[in-house]
Amino acid sequence: MLDFLNSQGTVYVSMVLGAVLGLSLYLPLLAGQLSLASPGFYALGGFVAAVMSTKTFDVDGAYPVPLVLVEFVVAAALCGVLAFIVGLAALRLSGIYLALATIAFVEVLRVFSLNLELTGGAVGIFAIPQPFGTQLSYLWLAGPLLIAAALFTWRLEKVRVGRAFAAVREDELAAASMGVDVTRAKITAFVLGGVLAGLAGVIAAHQINTWSHRQASFDASIAYLAFVLIGGSRTFLGPVAGGLFLTYLPEWLREQAKHEFLPTWAAEFLRTGRFIVYGVLLAASCVFFPRGLITPELLDRLKRIGRRRSGSGGQSVRPEPEVAT
Amino acid sequence: MRLFLQKLLNGIAIGSVYALFALGYTLVFSILRVINFAHGAIFTVGCYLTYALTGAAFGRNGQLRNADLPVELNFWLALALGALGAGVLGIIVERLAFRPLRRRGSDPLLTLVSSLGVAIATVNILQYLFGAENYGFGETLGSMRASVELAGGELPVVIRTKQIVIFAVSMVMVVALTAVVNRTRVGKGLRAVAEDVTTATLLGIDTDRLIRLSFFLSGVLGGIAGALIGLAGSFNYQFGVAIGLKGLAVIVLGGLGDIPGAVVGGLVIGVAESFVPAEYNAYKDAVPFVVLLVVLLVRPQGLLGRAQVQKV
Numbered sequence: 001m002l003d004f005l006n007s008q009g010t011v012y013v014s015m016v017l018g019a020v021l022g023l024s025l026y027l028p029l030l031a032g033q034l035s036l037a038s039p040g041f042y043a044l045g046g047f048v049a050a051v052m053s054t055k056t057f058d059v060d061g062a063y064p065v066p067l068v069l070v071e072f073v074v075a076a077a078l079c080g081v082l083a084f085i086v087g088l089a090a091l092r093l094s095g096i097y098l099a100l101a102t103i104a105f106v107e108v109l110r111v112f113s114l115n116l117e118l119t120g121g122a123v124g125i126f127a128i129p130q131p132f133g134t135q136l137s138y139l140w141l142a143g144p145l146l147i148a149a150a151l152f153t154w155r156l157e158k159v160r161v162g163r164a165f166a167a168v169r170e171d172e173l174a175a176a177s178m179g180v181d182v183t184r185a186k187i188t189a190f191v192l193g194g195v196l197a198g199l200a201g202v203i204a205a206h207q208i209n210t211w212s213h214r215q216a217s218f219d220a221s222i223a224y225l226a227f228v229l230i231g232g233s234r235t236f237l238g239p240v241a242g243g244l245f246l247t248y249l250p251e252w253l254r255e256q257a258k259h260e261f262l263p264t265w266a267a268e269f270l271r272t273g274r275f276i277v278y279g280v281l282l283a284a285s286c287v288f289f290p291r292g293l294i295t296p297e298l299l300d301r302l303k304r305i306g307r308r309r310s311g312s313g314g315q316s317v318r319p320e321p322e323v324a325t
Numbered sequence: 326m327r328l329f330l331q332k333l334l335n336g337i338a339i340g341s342v343y344a345l346f347a348l349g350y351t352l353v354f355s356i357l358r359v360i361n362f363a364h365g366a367i368f369t370v371g372c373y374l375t376y377a378l379t380g381a382a383f384g385r386n387g388q389l390r391n392a393d394l395p396v397e398l399n400f401w402l403a404l405a406l407g408a409l410g411a412g413v414l415g416i417i418v419e420r421l422a423f424r425p426l427r428r429r430g431s432d433p434l435l436t437l438v439s440s441l442g443v444a445i446a447t448v449n450i451l452q453y454l455f456g457a458e459n460y461g462f463g464e465t466l467g468s469m470r471a472s473v474e475l476a477g478g479e480l481p482v483v484i485r486t487k488q489i490v491i492f493a494v495s496m497v498m499v500v501a502l503t504a505v506v507n508r509t510r511v512g513k514g515l516r517a518v519a520e521d522v523t524t525a526t527l528l529g530i531d532t533d534r535l536i537r538l539s540f541f542l543s544g545v546l547g548g549i550a551g552a553l554i555g556l557a558g559s560f561n562y563q564f565g566v567a568i569g570l571k572g573l574a575v576i577v578l579g580g581l582g583d584i585p586g587a588v589v590g591g592l593v594i595g596v597a598e599s600f601v602p603a604e605y606n607a608y609k610d611a612v613p614f615v616v617l618l619v620v621l622l623v624r625p626q627g628l629l630g631r632a633q634v635q636k637v
Binding site: 034089090092093096097099100101103104105107108111112114115218219222225226229230269272273275276277278279280281282283284286287290291 | 358359360362421422425426429431432434435436437438439440441442443444445446447449450452453566569570573574577581607608610611614615617618621622625
């Protein structure tokens with residue numbers, strides 16, 4: 001059993017990081033900001049980890065975990081400052097214009113990391129030291145990060161700051177006239193998303209051992225957006241589920257190629273053509289689950305079923321009224 | 326002076342293809358107010374189709390290795406058929422990724438993901454069939470000369486025949502599209518749908534048909550752009566991604582949904598790229614995006630656009 005888990009370690013860690021990245025896109029979206037900048041911050045966080053662990057700290061043998069925590073702090077600070085600047089600059093933009101500006105930001109960042117000596121140019125940075133012996137052990141970092149990020153997001157939606165986000169998302173003008181500081185809400189949301197993506201990058205850089213400009217790709221921007229939209233953009237569980245599920249999907253398809261009852265052509269198709277299936281499923285889930293897999297109504301229904309099971313079914317709870325986007 | 330002219334010509338040649346590609350984007354955007362992320366994939370398919378129809382070899386790694394197409398068309402015929410094929414693919418993309426969502430009235434954002442899904446499937450089908458290797462059209466086009474020299478002397482300005490072809494075809498398509506949109510009944514319908522889909526429907530315009538038509542035209546333009554850029558260098562199944570991104574910069578520069586703007590934007594970005602000094606060549610790919618960022622921050626309505634008044 002443990003052997004099996006270890007062999008699948010890379011996949012599990014990627015899934016958890018995928019969920020974190022989904023949340024990093026979900027956070028700005030809470031304040032109505034469609035930001036596709038996550039891959040940029042993710043790449044930046046990874047470069048912080050790669051540069052610090054190969055150049056700043058020179059450690060023989062296993063890389064100490066506390067140093068990774070130091071990298072967390074540096075990456076968070078750097079991503080936070082950059083996100084603040086980008087968020088401030090992009091305040092005037094909204095909707096598709098903001099999305100395009102953030103795509104441009106990611107692309108500019110990518111070209112710079114492709115050309116700077118510090119980031120290893122076209123080949124990137126190799127042999128990043130590993131704090132753990134097995135891939136599965138990275139869950140000790142990625143797991144708590146996901147849990148903390150999810151709990152944070154969950155709580156955020158209940159407190160004053162999060163309610164301000166929701167107000168801005170529903171109607172900026174109305175929120176402003178009710179005394180919500182729209183600028184502050186938008187920038188806070190943007191910075192939170194950027195920092196979270198940067199932290200995911202730190203773990204990923206150690207985990208995959210090498211880091212290059214390819215991490216900041218346009219495809220990744222939309223892939224993370226897919227995590228949120230297909231998972232469901234109305235509850236924090238949506239992007240978590242979307243990230244886990246969509247990161248696992250291509251791996252699962254590859255695994256299926258190993259079944260012996262499959263004819264050779266089908267196995268070959270699953271191996272080399274699995275992204276055809278992935279693309280089709282991506283498009284199909286938009287069509288068949290336009291509100292995402294996990295919606296507030298679904299959670300409500302699950303809650304009611306749970307309550308009925310536990311026998312305290314007396315009071316009827318009205319579902320919250322649906323708010324239009 | 327010579328160098329200046331040479332760079333200007335190179336910039337205009339590549340810029341005219343950017344314009345052609347971006348026109349496809351902007352045509353769909355002007356009508357549906359969404360970006361069709363499958364446009365880069367359609368562009369790639371146009372290139373592969375044209376290539377295959379010229380009867381060239383299929384490479385060694387894909388499922389089509391050693392296959393032989395029974396046709397061997399000249400470049401022009403192949404280009405026309407390849408463009409038609411890309412247009413049909415445009416209609417298919419609309420049918421699969423846009424119409425079902427429009428029917429349900431769901432969030433327009435979703436079409437970004439659904440169109441990207443179709444794009445991922447499409448380019449991976451290309452990889453499955455043709456393999457991941459680089460392809461290229463031959464050095465010359467049939468019996469034409471490879472290059473023309475202008476303003477003779479010791480260091481002439483050289484124009485490759487392909488550059489002339491690229492520029493000429495692009496301009497013909499741009500003029501044709503502008504004529505269709507501005508002069509014909511169908512174009513009037515397109516403009517009406519672009520103004521307001523609901524009103525257009527109420528006025529008895531078959532909006533579904535016109536939306537389909539816009540995707541077809543957009544596919545044709547994208548397919549031609551694909552074949553032309555493939556003609557200029559080498560191509561593989563992923564080469565639509567980079568141009569897909571540059572196209573975004575072009576249409577934002579010109580103003581989203583603005584047809585003359587897309588042409589100007591394409592030429593500006595093409596020329597700007599070719600004037601990047603040689604020592605900063607590595608940063609050339611960032612130019613369109615720096616331009617895009619600056620335009621978005623300073624003049625979000627684009628070069629030729631008019632600022633939109635926000636209604637409350």
